[in-house]
Amino acid sequence: MFVSKWNSPRFCGACWAFSAVGAIEGARAIKTGNLTDLSMQQLLDCDDTDMGCxxxxxxxxxxxxxxxxxxxSLNDYPYAYxxxxxxxxxxxxxxxxxxxxTRVSKYVNITETExxxxxxxxxxPVSVAVMADGVSWQFYRDGIYSSPCEDPKTINHGVLAVGYGSDENGDYWLVKNSWGGYWGQGGYIKLGRNVGSESVGGSSCILTLASxxxxxxxE
Structure with missing residues (x-):
């Protein structure tokens, strides 16, 4: 399970719910043209397989x-930690x-290649899991962050891969975190892509558990 003590100021390990809801929101917006915030709290409260916070x-x-x-909707079922x-x-x-x-028909696991x-x-948008330990991740501000996936067992955080691109520093994955807009680049992080880590799970293990x-x- 993914439990990050840094997930919110109230220490609710809800990263998995933010990631899953973000993927569903994105799929729904593409399908309908309507981007509506959906309820993370519904998953925290009602999903008996997962363990809430x-x-x-x-x-x-x-x-x-x-x-x-x-x-x-998030408005009708707001976040309550x-x-x-x-x-x-x-x-x-x-x-x-x-x-x-907003109902899922099935989910697809992504093969572990870039x-x-x-x-x-x-x-x-794709739900991904990463290794978010360490001061360098917690206090990330800008640039492209590349960290090896040393051990898949250390994966501890669910996030949302929303894009990819290149800049003067290299190729990257654009990933939305659940720690608010003050973290990183307005709530996002650029993870290294094409940095020679594909065979070992990608930067911060991003390739290992994508779906x-x-x-x-x-009707």
Missing amino acids: GGGLMNWAFQYDEDSVGLC HRHWFWGCSRYAPYCTPLPD EDLKAAIAIQ RPILKDE
Whole structure:
């Protein structure tokens, strides 16, 4: 499970929910032309396979959504950290209405190559997992960050790969974090791409556990 104590000022390890919801939001926006913030708290409260603020996996979140009725908007089911610990789902979920085109039909695991991750990002935002330990990651501000994937067992943080590109410093993956706009480059980090680390999981292990949701067709 991905649990990052740095995930929020209130120490809720909800990175997995931010990543999964971001991927679903992106897929829905591409499909419908409507970008609406969806509820992370619904996953924290109602996804019994994951462990709320105690951590989780994006694929399990996609599976919850596939087996449920879809996601409510963030406005109708706002983020409350760990405050819904005991009665969250039964108390709050009945009072929001899941939005159309928010239910996952299935999810696809991305092969661990840079070309396949590029191809997936060209379709939609992709949930990825990274190794976010160390002062250099916590206090990242700008530039391209390249760190080897020394051990996949150290992967501890779910984020969202939203693009890729190149600048004067080299090639990069553009990744959205869940730590707010004051972190990194307005909430984003550029991870090194084409830096010779593909065979060992990519920069910060970004290639190892990438996946994307495919939404259910609705009439």
